[in-house]
Amino acid sequence: MDNSLMQIIEKFPRSRQNLIPVLQAIQKEQNYLNREAVSAVAEYLGLGVAQVYGAASFYTQFRLKKTGKNIIKICKGTACHVSGADNIIDAVERTLGIRKGETTADGKFSIEEVACLGCCSLAPVLMINDRVYARLVSSEVKKILQSYS
């Protein structure tokens, strides 16, 4: 058993109310929730693996696969949609040759879709790691992505 994993888990009292906080803490440390983490949490909280897996797959925040070095979050909110977000998503997918939810073979980029980044006034937007790119047009996408490689 992974020691660091148990250290994270054991910080939380054994109560079902802590299921989501534990998963959040593990993902923060380990980037994603692997099989081992899901089983360990289930055992610790006295839940079935299916129950933990159910929660992990229900909430959009949780990932069950490791992400690439740079996480691209594309906003699919209403404000961004009417301002042409679909074309931005297409451009990112085309440039990287992967789809939403996937990671490039070289491990450099992952694409995630998010409901709203909270800068709807600057739509359409995307975020790479902690930096937001606002008022985008699809022809700019390639250059932005190149600046990360």
Added chain:
Amino acid sequence: MEVIKNPEVLSVWRKKILNKNTFYTHTVSLCGGTGCQAGSCGTVISAFKKELARNKLEKKVRLRVTGCHGFCEQGPLMIIEPDNIFYCRLSPGDVPEILTQTIKNHKIIERLCYTDPSTQKKCPVESKIPFYAQQSRILIDRNKNTDPSDIEDYIAENGYAALCKSLKMQANDIIQEILKSGLRGRGGGGYPTGKKWQQTAAAAGEKKYIICNADEGDPGAYMDRSILEGNPHSVIEGMMIGAKAIGADEGIIYVRNEYPLAVLHAGIALEQCRNAGLLGKNILGSGFSFDIRIVRGAGAFVSGESSALIASISGKVGEPSPKDVHLSEKGLEQNPTNMNNVETWANIPLIIENGAMWFASRGTERSKGTKIFALTGKIKNTGLVEVAMGTSLKKIIYDIGGGSISGTVKAVQTGGPSGGCLPASKFDLPVDFEALSEAGSMVGSGGMVVMDENTCMVDVARYFLDFLIDESCGKCVPCRIGLSRIREIICRITEGKAEMQDLELLEEISQTVSEASLCALGKTAPNPVLSTIRYFREEYISHIHDKKCPAKVCKSLIKFSISPEICTGCGACKRECPAGAISGEKKQIHNIDQSICTKCGICRETCRLSAISLN
């Protein structure tokens, strides 16, 4: 920080803070909200700090980093008091000049002022800018006077005075005041807040909970997170008053982990309250004990629904349960629970402080007070807008929003995925819970997306369906299967493969989903489809009958072509086309191969001569 043992100590503290603030000649409120952060306000903030130090002005000029001011589109932005000067679209390079010109010499820098797009005039003063001048900003206006991580700013603005007042009141008198104010829930349902409190207060049980719903799942709306980010104490004070009225001793703020600034600021504010003795045992010597903790949601639209939210806090999958038992009787851990939305809570201290009549003086017969909307989409002035209930859509869209960028506004979508689209002919309608519902939309939680002739209403309906299918928990059949069937038909329409009888089928399935779904997500899910069919039927017919998308959005029905009269053969489009669909020799007219074109539109963005048209 000192511990406040009674209301008198709080008053003394407030006087001290106000006195301290008189030493400053200027206060600069620089927005550090999520929108302005996207515009790199962080670099402006550090430049300002550096310049203040360099000019030895730190003791004279107060730099206050605040939450969202509302006009995010113009960010990064600042207000310089006492003259109420408004500077926007700032960059770090502007900072030295602001100090030497405006702060030292009272000179206005024209370049940094906002230009009114309709008159082309510069507006140096915030309160004169049409976007702000026509609002009724009782909630959001407090953001600019508040550093959310400094409790002293909130206290200076009479913060926690309403709490002191309520601690001297009988629980029932507080509830009566809220009932009289006419406040209705701002989370979408519009349920009378006083009535909900009355039910939870009357419910049997020793232990009672108060919950603040800050899940804000409506994509494209950010009112709640802006209040929590910019003025967390207003929400906390509201919850304290509610807890006293209802008899709760534990509160929870349920906020999405995806809203990092809101989580951070709410956490800091709670900590400060505990240190000051405003939360905990025997608050202000009144005998009343109460504390609040934060639960970070992991993001799911349906988890914003009250019963689903309770499940989520309990560590379960955030699915709704049938509403035969009310939360007011059996909520969290089977105890009576009172849940209200962020904006609802933020209104409470104002009502207690200023009285129910003050609050009810704004609004309509059945909808009182103000409402914050996130005004976005194809409109000149986007941002957070707070208006008195009853304000017409027209006033919001044209007078505050400045009208459309392209010329005409076609529709406005309110109420998020549960709401509907209203056409321009309905813009005289007031924002009022009943009026918008009768017209087929709803006030909702406050999303307001403006659409113009380049927005396809069938595509909008498809967009919301995609969102709802993604977010549906799948527990009940009408919602799970019904929405997918509706989506299939809508997709056929956008692809030009539908027939006229599909429209009737759409309406029929929508009816069933509305009637038979388990929770409000399913019950309201067909609204975007039904409202667009109701008001934009001719657009559906163009897609079905003429195989045309009038807004030129639906990819199966549009075609890009190069105008031979304009094309000079520069080759820019050919270089940029990711599909390699464009051919042509240098200085010769270029051509798009329709069989390869993916309709991404990059060629049209690239062409400097506008030679590429969309039909």
